[in-house]
Amino acid sequence: MNNYIVLDLEWNQSAGGKEDTVEHFPFEIIEIGAVKLDESLQEVGEFRRLIKPKVYTELHEKILEVTHMDEVLLLKEGTDFKVAFQEFLQWCGKDAVYCTWGSMDLTELQRNCSYYGIPNPFPKPLLYYDLQKLYSLLYGDGKDRLSLDLAVFEMGIMEERPFHRALDDAHYTGRIMHKMDFEKVKEYWSTDYYRLPENREEEVYLVFPEYSKYISRPFATKQDAIGDKTVTDLICCKCNRMLRKKIRWFSVNQKFYTALGCCPVHGNVKGKIRLRRSDEGQVYVVKTMKLVGEEEIGEIFKKKEEAKKKRVEKTKVRKQNKKKGAQPLS
Template sequence: MDYVIFDLEWNQCPYGKGKENPKLPFEIIEIGAVKMDGERNVLGTFHRIVKPVVYQHLHHRTREVVGLTEEDLQNGIPFAQAVQEFFAFSGGACMFGTWGPGDLTELQRNMKFYNLLSLIRGPIHFYDVQKLFAIQYETMKSRRALEYAADFLHLPKDEHFHQALSDAKYTADIFARIDMDVVLAYDSIDVYQNPKSKKEEIHAVYNGYTKFISREFDTKEEAMHDREVCSTHCCICGKTARKRLRWFSAGGKNYYCVAWCPEHGYLKGKARMKHSDEGKLFVVKTIRISSEQEAGEIRQKKENLRKKRNQKRKEM
């Protein structure tokens, strides 16, 4: 399988959020990519500048960062042409890689705006090289800037950062240095095109945690009454784990629980409520191995929330 490591640069409304197009908050203006074979040798590169349609003037922050002028953009090609050429370059059987999860989401959002989303089917498994770098060299939760990672690995910095092709090259160079065991164990899943039915729901098993991505629901209450959403299975052995602390809302989007596996000990669950572009709700649930201390912290979180609610009632 080939790998296509890509980077995007985008513009936003230069006149403030109140005047942006809600269907396209970020308009892609540059695509850069590096294609690698299964041994992670470079096969070729891709670069296109995209002529903007929605935001034809550069936001001041974009102007400072990307190194493109409005004249450069006016000499670019239409997005539809650029993205079709990008997929032709990528080929059919490839795995995408990016620095962080944002680029793949914005690529699909732009494609949807131009009625081109049928070119790629989701949810999409991909490699988040930023996450892989963190897992191999630091900690799972660490997230570093691309230039930091380049410095950490003592890569030659011959090209400017924040330009699509150069950032894709740096990302590919870092990707080539990640142990293949780490790469294969920790792929990521982009859910911009989220599961629509129970048949499409995703169950993924990783080293030390599992991830479940649900179908769509109308309300949070409906989601949290779903049997699969509420279930807790050990992320190591897969057996049902009995809840020690039932799912509770921490206010807003996140729910937490604590469970116990007789063989592997404490587990902590987190269910995040996410919304599709159409306003439908779906759940991304993770179950992880937990220490007794972490389990205690989740219990304390619930107790603190209970005290806050009681205090508010007294003040009413």
């Protein structure tokens, strides 16, 4: 039997800005809130802890404005993070399935654990439900992400409880999960990227109804990542067949790479590579592959031509600059 743990966090940051921010620790958790849902998605328990900040002891003005948190009360009654986290894990119980609104909470929870030297208790890879994404898949275009308060308003489940406090936001998120057609999107897990695969054997390959996702191990440079065959392989998201590329990998902005392949059984497959950086500055790849129709194929060809024009223009500018630099002094 699964315990659905709907989690929300509030965190503080340096009141002095980036100059006073601790490296690899931009946000310090000051409140944990969660509700527990049973298999019928009914709320059966709740958890809340205030956490006394030790690093960023002065609340940032934006945090004060949004949460209306009492700074004096937080410092007086807040619990030590290590204690609060262990109590949270014990409350979650076994077979916990984590659910959040957005993709940051579990990442920051693990980052706080790392800072305080707490062994990471979560499975690897850490799969969870991003209910903000699932809401968009059900009621939007699958890309735009709606804020929690607007989603609550749209679903007609507004209560007198405020927003932007951990337990209240967790409660609202749980109510959305209960009211949405969760079974319809239950297969669309999200993956947390805080702990990356350490080697090729740990690399992640997930298959969803309409697309597949691959998460690579870290590479030292972008060139190393793009030069790896597994990264650039294009595979059918339906039958796992290696595909011949109709359009080889290209990029318009050096952050996203696109390719087009053709499966003899399932048709055209678009590949998209996103390059990301880990906390340690290494590069890893998130690659998605999905079936596409004629309209999207046209967009891919259009973007390829755009990339080609940009390359030609850069080459022209480089040659002109080289020519100017070679001119003798008068």
